[in-house]
Amino acid sequence: MFCFQCEQTAGCSGCTSKAGVCGKDNVTARAQDELTGALVGLARAAEGKPANRDAARTLLEGMFTCVTNVDFDALAVQAVTAHVRAVARGLNGDVVPQEYNLDRLWNEPDEDVRSVKSLILFGLRGMAAYAHHAFVLDYVDDDLSERFYECLRAIGSDGTVADLLPVALCVGEANYTCMGLLDRANTQSFGAPVPTEVPLAVEPGPFIVVSGHDLKDLSQLLDQTDGRGVNVYTHGEMLPAHAYPELKRHPQLKGNFGTAWQNQCREFDGMPAPVLFTTNCIQRPRKSYADRVFTTGLVQFPGLPHIEEDANATKDFSAVIDRALELGGYDELERLTGINGGASVTTGFGHDAVLGVADKVIEAVKSGAVSHIFLVGGCDGAKPGRNYYTEFVEKAPKDSLILTLACGKFRFNDLDLGTIGGLPRILDMGQCNDAYSALVVATALAKAFDCGVNDLPLTLVLSWYEQKAVAILLTLLSLGLKGIYLGPTLPAFISPNVLDTLVKVYDIRPTSTPDADLAMILGK
Structure with missing residues (x-):
């Protein structure tokens, strides 16, 4: 395998063995490279075609799947690739368009060309995460989708550094639009955030910890836990959810559990509650708590139960709720703190x-x-x-x-x-x-x-x-x-x-x- 898209990459140069530092194995890494090549093919098939929402969502899902700590399941990645090819074929007269072999990029003899193309690719993957969060809330920008296609096609081109640097800045411009779109999606769906103090202690009784970034998933879980006697705690990047009026109106949204994503293996160890991962930041779970981890959306890990969306774009989290009731939570107030000993944080x-x-x-x-x-x-x-x-x-x-x-x-x-x-x-x-x-x-x-x-x-x-x-x-x-x-x-x-x-x-x-x-x- 070869992967150097994240900060923890081996030796500060690249993961090249049978597994990356993140835990992604070489089979999954190769599957993600193949998926990326198929996405370039989709971008080529979309050139000159009218806006297509199915193709846009397929693009975002494929790009987001390749972000670090999202999908560790090679079979799941391969299934996404098959869907990308099917959609591309539909846009291209039932012919699979020319794809891009990512080995060409990793073995690019001009390190500066490789550098700028990587900057474009990794920026697009990050932007796809934001665009996907907006998409699931029905906020879509067709012009933004076209920017994705244009920049992906540039990765598959033979451009020089002078050609490619403006494309990298184009990704930045598009991401500003994308973050604005997501801001509207979140605030118009859940209200404008208000300053809120969030406790770090966990109350007695059954509870669920929700990690990731997806506010729609959290909203659905809160709706389904109303009146069930199960409290909900955020983790990591979900902390800001406490500030949104439409989410904080649920009395069972109690506080924040733990700190940042990289501490999850230690913090979840021995925790008497299930964890729901909604987006990136999952790590290989320890055996001590793997039996109570659930994934949804694009997050997948081999052997873990995955909650799919139905035809009405809703998810049934009853399995997570039932597991929380079965585990029972803490018997007494669990006084957790932040890294520096604080009992609460404000967002x-x-x-x-x-x-x-x-x-x-x-x-x-x-x-x-x-x-x-x-x-x-x-x-x-x-x-x-x-x-x-x-x-x-x-x-x-x-x-x-x-x-x-x-x-x-x-x-x-x-x-x-x-x-x-x-x-x-x-x-x-x-x-x-x-x-x-x-x-x-x-x-x-x-x-x-x-x-x-x-x-x-x-x-x-x-x-x-x-x-x-x-x-x-x-x-x-x-x-x-x-x-x-x-x-x-x-x-x-x-x-x-x-x-x-x-x-x-x-x-x-x-x-x-x-x-x-x-x-x-x-x-x-």
């Missing part, structure tokens, strides 16, 4: 909530009460060096605000950093896709101060792990943001020449130490 500072107090933020910056705003967020992971983000937040000036999003926040979101002007210093904006909220806020502040976003006292300090982070980075670059700090390591698929271009044009800065980076940012 729900989306763009509506922050802009609702924008006058306070603007006045605080103008008066000097707030000296700087840091966006510290992104993916968490297991490799050493990620304590950088905790130390950075702890050492940031006490008169600074910390915006955060995605699962990287679990490193520090239970810290008590106090308040400024009645606002908590840590403002959790939500999931990784809620980088859109951060950009909306930044744009509004720039307008208020009559300056560009790059002129604001704002610095982005990002952690990356998988392909959604790649899509977000491309979005930031496409919007012209500069001086971004990126860590804890640089992507293995970025060649030295491409990195040099990003540094020169966009002032991308690899993270070093919190002290050194803060001194650089603050001009000390």
Whole structure:
């Protein structure tokens, strides 16, 4: 196998043995490569054809299936590939269009071409995750689907670096549109997030832990647990669900269990409750709890029960609920904490909530009460060096605000950093896709101060792990943001020449130490 799409890739260069660091075996890796080649064929078949919703969903499902920690089942991946080919054949006069052999990309002799094509491919995979979340809520953008097709066709072309770099930025532009679409899908379906304190303790009695990102799945589970005596707890990137009015109206949505995705094997060990994985971030479950793990959507793992969607786009979670009742939960209150010992965390500072107090933020910056705003967020992971983000937040000036999003926040979101002007210093904006909220806020502040976003006292300090982070980075670059700090390591698929271009044009800065980076940012 060959895979270097995520931050934990072996030796910071690529997984090449019989299994990747994530646990994906070589058979599944090859199946995902074949699926990607078939998706290029689908993009070729769609060229010049009218918009087709079935083809668009097939594209998104195929791309999302290849994101890290989504599908570990080779047979399931092969079934997706067969469906992609059937849809492509339907668009192409019942002839399978020319596909793309991904070995050509992995063995591309020009490392810079390979680097930029990989940047495009991985960004598309990340964007597909966001587009899929919107699609299942019936929010679709046909122009966005066409952008997917165009960029996929570029991967299968013989373009030069000069040809391909604009395509990478096109992915970033499209992802901004995509995140805006998902923002509308979530807020119009479940209401605008409101600041909400979320307890980390678990009450006695039966409960279910829901992981992933898909709010529709969580909504259906909450509807089905109404009056059943089963509580529901979020995990990982599901934490922001507590801020949505239509979800929090369910009294059985109690709190958040555990921290970020990479700690699940330890945190789920011995837990007397089932876990439902709705999107990426599943790890190979330990035997001690594998008998109570369920998957749904595109997440699959060999041997685990999978809950399918019916013809009416609904899911029956009765098997999960029955398992919760059977296991019974804890006998007494289980007092869990965050990584730093906090008993609760706060979420729900989306763009509506922050802009609702924008006058306070603007006045605080103008008066000097707030000296700087840091966006510290992104993916968490297991490799050493990620304590950088905790130390950075702890050492940031006490008169600074910390915006955060995605699962990287679990490193520090239970810290008590106090308040400024009645606002908590840590403002959790939500999931990784809620980088859109951060950009909306930044744009509004720039307008208020009559300056560009790059002129604001704002610095982005990002952690990356998988392909959604790649899509977000491309979005930031496409919007012209500069001086971004990126860590804890640089992507293995970025060649030295491409990195040099990003540094020169966009002032991308690899993270070093919190002290050194803060001194650089603050001009000390």
